Amino acid sequence: MQLQLLINQQQKNVDVEPDMPLLWVLRDHLGLTGTKYGCGMAQCGACTVHLDGSPVRSCVLPAQAAVGKSITTIEGLNSSTGKAVQKAWDDLNVVQCGFCQSGQIMAAAALLEQKPNPTDADIDNAMSGNICRCATYVRIRAGIHRAATLRVNTTISAEGLV
Amino acid sequence: MNATDVMPLESPARRNFLRTSIQAGVGLTIAITLPLPGCVTGRDTQTSATASEFAPNAFVRVAPDSTVTVMIKHLEMGQGAYTGLITLVAEEMDARWDQMVGENAPADATKYNNLSWGKAQGVGGSSGLSNSYRQMREAGAAARYLLVSAAAEQWQVSRDSIRVQNGTILHPPTGRNAEFGEFVMSAARQSLPDNIPLKDSSQFVYIGKNVPRKDTGKTDGTAIFTQDMRLPDMVTAVIAHPPRFGAKVQQVNDSAALNVPGVLAVVTVPSGVAVVAKDFWQAQKARNLLQIQWDESAAFSQSSEQLLQQYHAAAKQTGMVAAARGDIGKGFAQASKIIEATYEFPYLAHATLEPLNCVVHIRPDGVDVWNGCQMQSGDQDTLAKLLAVSPQSVNIHTLYAGGSFGRRANPVADYVVETAQIAKAYGKPVPVKLQWTRENDTRAGYYRPLYVHRLKAGLDKAGNILAWQHHIVGQSILKGTPFESMMVKNGIDGSSVEGASNLPYAIPNFQVELTTMDAGVPVLWWRSVGSTHNAYATEHFLDQLARAAGKDPVQYRLGLLQGHPRHAAVLKLTAEKAGWGRPLPNDTVQGVAVHESFHSYVAQVAQIKRQADGFRLEKIVCAVDCGVAVNPDVIRAQMEGGIGYGLSPALMSTITLSNGSVVQSNFHDYQVVRMKDMPTVDVHIMPSVEPPTGVGEPGTPVIAPAVANALLASTGKSYGKLPLAETFI
Numbered sequence: 001m002q003l004q005l006l007i008n009q010q011q012k013n014v015d016v017e018p019d020m021p022l023l024w025v026l027r028d029h030l031g032l033t034g035t036k037y038g039c040g041m042a043q044c045g046a047c048t049v050h051l052d053g054s055p056v057r058s059c060v061l062p063a064q065a066a067v068g069k070s071i072t073t074i075e076g077l078n079s080s081t082g083k084a085v086q087k088a089w090d091d092l093n094v095v096q097c098g099f100c101q102s103g104q105i106m107a108a109a110a111l112l113e114q115k116p117n118p119t120d121a122d123i124d125n126a127m128s129g130n131i132c133r134c135a136t137y138v139r140i141r142a143g144i145h146r147a148a149t150l151r152v153n154t155t156i157s158a159e160g161l162v
Numbered sequence: 163m164n165a166t167d168v169m170p171l172e173s174p175a176r177r178n179f180l181r182t183s184i185q186a187g188v189g190l191t192i193a194i195t196l197p198l199p200g201c202v203t204g205r206d207t208q209t210s211a212t213a214s215e216f217a218p219n220a221f222v223r224v225a226p227d228s229t230v231t232v233m234i235k236h237l238e239m240g241q242g243a244y245t246g247l248i249t250l251v252a253e254e255m256d257a258r259w260d261q262m263v264g265e266n267a268p269a270d271a272t273k274y275n276n277l278s279w280g281k282a283q284g285v286g287g288s289s290g291l292s293n294s295y296r297q298m299r300e301a302g303a304a305a306r307y308l309l310v311s312a313a314a315e316q317w318q319v320s321r322d323s324i325r326v327q328n329g330t331i332l333h334p335p336t337g338r339n340a341e342f343g344e345f346v347m348s349a350a351r352q353s354l355p356d357n358i359p360l361k362d363s364s365q366f367v368y369i370g371k372n373v374p375r376k377d378t379g380k381t382d383g384t385a386i387f388t389q390d391m392r393l394p395d396m397v398t399a400v401i402a403h404p405p406r407f408g409a410k411v412q413q414v415n416d417s418a419a420l421n422v423p424g425v426l427a428v429v430t431v432p433s434g435v436a437v438v439a440k441d442f443w444q445a446q447k448a449r450n451l452l453q454i455q456w457d458e459s460a461a462f463s464q465s466s467e468q469l470l471q472q473y474h475a476a477a478k479q480t481g482m483v484a485a486a487r488g489d490i491g492k493g494f495a496q497a498s499k500i501i502e503a504t505y506e507f508p509y510l511a512h513a514t515l516e517p518l519n520c521v522v523h524i525r526p527d528g529v530d531v532w533n534g535c536q537m538q539s540g541d542q543d544t545l546a547k548l549l550a551v552s553p554q555s556v557n558i559h560t561l562y563a564g565g566s567f568g569r570r571a572n573p574v575a576d577y578v579v580e581t582a583q584i585a586k587a588y589g590k591p592v593p594v595k596l597q598w599t600r601e602n603d604t605r606a607g608y609y610r611p612l613y614v615h616r617l618k619a620g621l622d623k624a625g626n627i628l629a630w631q632h633h634i635v636g637q638s639i640l641k642g643t644p645f646e647s648m649m650v651k652n653g654i655d656g657s658s659v660e661g662a663s664n665l666p667y668a669i670p671n672f673q674v675e676l677t678t679m680d681a682g683v684p685v686l687w688w689r690s691v692g693s694t695h696n697a698y699a700t701e702h703f704l705d706q707l708a709r710a711a712g713k714d715p716v717q718y719r720l721g722l723l724q725g726h727p728r729h730a731a732v733l734k735l736t737a738e739k740a741g742w743g744r745p746l747p748n749d750t751v752q753g754v755a756v757h758e759s760f761h762s763y764v765a766q767v768a769q770i771k772r773q774a775d776g777f778r779l780e781k782i783v784c785a786v787d788c789g790v791a792v793n794p795d796v797i798r799a800q801m802e803g804g805i806g807y808g809l810s811p812a813l814m815s816t817i818t819l820s821n822g823s824v825v826q827s828n829f830h831d832y833q834v835v836r837m838k839d840m841p842t843v844d845v846h847i848m849p850s851v852e853p854p855t856g857v858g859e860p861g862t863p864v865i866a867p868a869v870a871n872a873l874l875a876s877t878g879k880s881y882g883k884l885p886l887a888e889t890f891i
Contacts, residue, residue: 017423020443028398028441033390034383036564037442038515039600043829046515074383089381090374093795096803097240098380099387099516099564124838131829133515133565134240135806137840139799 003063007032008076014063022066023047023058026073034074034102038131045130048103049073055110057129074102081151082109088147096134104130108144117148216346218308220273221301222251228329228343230257230305233267235274235294236285237536239563239570240803241858242796244376246291247298249792253368254302254361255309257342258329264376269538269558284537286571286687288760288856291792295854296360303358311352312345328367363790363851372795377562387564388519389597391532396521396593397426399584400445401436402452403606406461406822408682411435413455419448428452429587433576436584442597462682463822466612469681470506473614473635477504481633481675484654485663493629493671497620501710503703504617506883507636507695509817510610510688511832516564517603520581523593528555530593533578534563536571540644544575545582567807568687572608573643576684604832605824609817610688611637612681615699620671625711627722629671632662632699637685638678653678657687661696661759661863666729667704667722683819689807693759693863698884701755701867706880715754715871716742729756732765732785732848739846740767740783749773750780753872755864761855762788763848766805768841768868772876776889779809779841779869787848788855797857798845804861805843810834812866814885839890 005012005022007030014029026032026049035058038046042057049058050072077086085108088094095101104127111118111126118126123141132140215231216224223231232251236243244264252262267274271283278293306326313331314321317338325332332339363369379385404410414435416428422437424444429436435454439445494500521532522545529549535541538558546553563570581596588594598606613636620629638655640646649656654676663674688694708718716737723730733756737743740752749772756765767783784801791797814833818825826832870881873888881887 017443024441024443027390028443031392032383033386033392036387036516037389037597038517039829040446041600041828041830044515044600077382086381093372093375093799095240095375095377095380096242096799097515097563097565098377098385099514101380102383105381127837129836131515131834131836133513133567133807133834135803135809135835135840136799137806137835137837138802138843140837141840 003067005063005066005071006069007071008073009070016063018062018064020063021059022049022061022063022071025063026058032073032075036099036102038100043131044100045107046100046103048106048130050106050110053110053113055107074106077106077109079109081112081147084147084150085109085112085143088143088150092139092143092146094136094139094143096136100130100132104132104140108140108147111144112147112151116151118144214346216349218305218349219301221298222305224305224309224342224346224349226343226346228261228341230255230262230342232262232264232298233274234264235267235283236276236290237534237560237563237566237570238266238377239534239536239566241290241800242375242793243285243290245373245796246793247294248376249368249373250295250298251302251305253366254299255306256326256328256367259368259373261329262376266560269535269542269556269560271539274538281539282537283539284571286536286568288762288858288860290856290858292853292855295792299360300358303360304354307354307358308349308352309342309345312348313340315352316345316348369790369792370794373793385562387516388521388532388534388561389516389564391521391561391595393521393523393593396595397438397440397588398442398445399436399438399581399594399596400442400449400599401434401580401584401596401602402449402454403434403602404456404461406456406458406463407607407684409456409458409461411454412457415453418451418453422448422451427588429584431580431583431587433580433583436596438584438588438594446599461822464681464819465821466508466819469612469819470614473612473679474504476677476679477614477616477633477635479677481635481677482653483673484659484676485674486672488629488671490629490631490671490673494618494620496622497628498623499621499710500618501621501707502616502618503706503880504882505615505699505702507613507698508884509612509683509819510811510815511604511817512565512567512569512688513604513832513834514563514565514567514569517598517600518569518577519595519597520578521593521595522581522585523591524549524582524585525591528557530557530559531578532559532561534566534570535560536563536566537573537575540573541575541578544579548579548582549586567689568691569608572686573645576606576608600829601827604827607684608686609683610694611639611685613695615695617699617703619703619707621707621711625713627667627669627707630665630669631673631675633675633677634658634662634696635677636679637681637683639685639687639691641678657692659696660692661757662692662700665700666726666758667719668725669722689804690759690859690862693757693859694811697755697757697759697863698866698870701757701864702870702874702881705753705867705871705874709874714743719756728763728787729758732756732763732787735785735846735848736765736767736783739785739844740769742767751872751875753868753870753875755867755871757864759860759863762786762857762860764801764860764864766864766868768865768872770869770872770876773891776891777873777876778891779839781842781844782865782868783844783846784861785846785848786857786860787850788857788860789850789852790854791847791850792854794847797847800857801845801861802843804859805865806835806840808862808865809839809869811884812869812886813839813890816885
């Protein structure tokens with residue numbers, strides 16, 4: 001069926017089966033391969049994208065359900081929060097294999113939009129749906145705290161994130 | 163393996179290597195490759211230098227814009243291969259960090275072999291950096307030498323008066339300076355002497371320092387993994403494996419599957435039935451509609467419980483002796499106290515977050531393979547045989563792997579072979595991507611084997627260990643693989659007993675035995691291999707002995723480690739940093755363990771807190787001695803990650819067989835450590851001038867015994883099974 005989806009602020013028309021999850025529309029039909037398949041049942045979080053700003057597992061979200069909403073993937077993560085998370089990740093050398101990190105970054109950015117200064121307990125709650133088999137959790141946690149600081153600093157600096 | 167095994171710089175073979183490489187480089191290969199759709203990082207390439215680049219050897223290319231490209235001969239699976247190998251080249255070139263980039267080397271064992279593996283290209287056993295330590299420095303030193311010679315020629319000055327600093331070639335007396343790129347043409351005409359000196363460690367600017375990682379593209383979605391490969395006309399395959407190992411396809415009803423839109427074919431291969439479709443979703447849907455009758459006459463049909471019973475019975479007998487000294491019979495006879503224990507370890511899946519996958523394109527004139535390929539020459543040879551082509555015509559394009567932990571280094575190349583078989587059966591000259599589902603990945607075997615250990619020790623009145631007997635029972639990882647002739651000696655698979663047969667403690671009467679069991683379950687090395695179970699059995703047992711002797715676990719170990727200063731040093735450092743022996747709150751205890759694997763020494767202290775609803779794992783303190791610390795931040799990351807990886811089987815992961823079927827299927831029942839389970843980790847690196855040794859694996863095996871020893875200190879109970887029976891919150 002024909003669907004019109006708003007992805008990374010662009011309207012995209014796709015012709016897919018009605019039950020196809022958003023993940024496979026993104027990956028196989030639109031070439032947005034930054035969002036990963038890890039489990040197919042919302043257990044690992046590698047497929048996390050934002051739907052109207054909230055983190056969702058795109059592997060179990062039928063693409064149809066995203067019609068009329070704003071979808072953001074790692075490729076379109078242009079918010080100052082998103083940039084702060086990416087910079088914090090780079091600063092702290094968070095990644096190892098990197099396969100989960102698109103999902104981690106999307107989940108972390110969504111957390112920081114909701115809770116600009118999250119506690120460790122907030123991080124446990126928001127991030128425990130995202131598996132990292134390299135177990136970079138120590139640095140993901142540090143990265144979220146750092147991004148929270150970077151974010152505050154950007155709002156007071158006209159220079160942005162440097 | 164360590165760097166001392168590397169061919170010495172002065173050897174004729176070494177000189178020959180550098181000369182040949184230079185000649186090859188000067189005959190510059192002109193690259194004609196078109197960017198692949200979806201392949202945006204350019205990390206995947208079979209190209210050598212372009213015509214305008216300077217390629218002093220097979221590892222280094224300098225472009226006119228001064229970009230230095232390092233060919234990375236080992237798979238980047240997160241362990242830091244890019245960062246580590248680039249550091250070594252940048253060090254000897256005195257390059258600027260931001261001018262350095264990495265590129266995956268093609269499969270060519272004549273150039274890119276693992277020097278600790280002889281003629282084979284691949285990586286494993288935490289050997290990536292250690293085998294490359296001199297080689298990559300020499301490659302960088304050769305590049306620097308030629309660039310300096312070119313500058314000397316052009317400026318009409320002596321080589322000795324030229325310095326290189328942070329990517330700039332300088333002639334201080336005249337104030338002249340230039341970037342590397344200025345000399346790409348003239349450097350190729352220069353010649354190399356027989357002996358190029360390497361830097362003294364006092365001159366290091368990168369080795370020992372923290373640098374940003376070089377495996378880029380992983381925070382913005384642009385890094386390309388095998389899952390992300392998109393090629394013209396590519397099709398996607400999803401496979402149905404038999405429910406029991408060793409079952410064969412008897413009959414397939416594929417009519418419903420073939421009706422799914424987008425499905426192109428259903429093919430039967432030796433390992434199952436695959437649906438080939440235009441995209442993954444279609445293929446998976448159709449796969450789920452296949453009706454397959456399996457011939458299970460030769461299938462494995464036992465349960466984990468049955469295996470455990472057999473293994474326990476075997477453990478009570480005497481096994482093949484893998485290591486012995488003194489006379490254990492005499493030792494036990496003299497003992498005033500005998501302590502015995504048995505430990506059980508389940509099968510474990512590697513569960514890389516990227517479910518296994520591979521792309522194979524069989525063309526009329528050759529084969530292209532895209533894969534997070536860990537054993538390039540093994541996979542190349544296996545595919546060449548399978549497809550009846552020459553190994554040289556199998557082009558392996560190594561991509562970033564979304565984890566491996568041993569799984570992508572399968573001597574029988576299971577999923578790579580499976581992809582090629584599907585591509586062959588499909589029969590069209592288009593790229594075929596096989597993408598396993600998480601359920602395929604969890605259930606297809608190649609597990610860390612199930613083991614039973616039985617230990618017995620005899621103590622004298624003072625608590626000294628007079629005798630130690632350790633019997634390991636389980637499947638052999640190497641039996642039946644190409645590694646068997648090399649690593650199975652006199653019936654003893656070294657990977658079954660490593661970490662136990664070389665126990666460092668001074669025990670006069672000592673015997674380690676092995677009974678190798680045959681079970682039709684495919685097994686494979688799993689991050690830190692034999693140490694995954696041997697470190698737990700030996701280190702948890704040792705704490706039980708310390709307790710029986712009424713001794714402090716750290717002091718007890720130190721008393722037994724007099725001949726092993728590196729073990730003792732990391733143990734002391736960890737204890738000191740963890741505040742071992744200092745008063746703790748009543749509900750808080752610490753446990754310790756120390757273990758050497760792959761020539762690196764790791765000690766850990768686990769601190770746990772007893773709460774009303776279970777234990778909380780609060781913090782891990784870790785010390786590591788891995789020789790020269792090339793990239794301290796990568797070492798810390800590998801310890802943190804190794805601990806996290808080892809915590810999953812310590813606390814929660816199990817693969818269980820029930821009548822031959824794997825019970826678990828996905829992350830809801832094959833549980834792994836998540837953010838909420840992860841303690842803080844504090845890593846300390848022992849200063850060292852020894853050659854660097856690996857860090858990918860040695861952090862993993864130490865955590866389970868450290869946690870069990872903390873539990874022992876809290877509850878007074880020993881823990882005979884992993885995962886640990888206590889509740890962690």
